[in-house]
Amino acid sequence: MKCDTCGKEVLNVKRIILEKGYDRTQARAIYNCEECYKKKETDIEKRTQDKVKGENK
Numbered sequence: 001m002k003c004d005t006c007g008k009e010v011l012n013v014k015r016i017i018l019e020k021g022y023d024r025t026q027a028r029a030i031y032n033c034e035e036c037y038k039k040k041e042t043d044i045e046k047r048t049q050d051k052v053k054g055e056n057k
């Protein structure tokens with residue numbers, strides 16, 4: 001299978017749903033290799049934390 005982010009052929013890909021918290025019909029599923037998956041996870045975590053910080057202000 002192919003990683004949707006870097007385009008590398010990998011044996012195992014992980015499915016990620018983007019746009020967490022949005023309307024589920026608009027959520028997009030992408031397939032990522034282990035490396036990109038970890039990056040995406042960190043990104044999503046950061047974004048979520050930023051949002052929470054902003055709301056608490």
Ligand SMILES: [Zn+2]
Nearest residue numbers: 003006033036
């Ligand atoms: Zn990748």
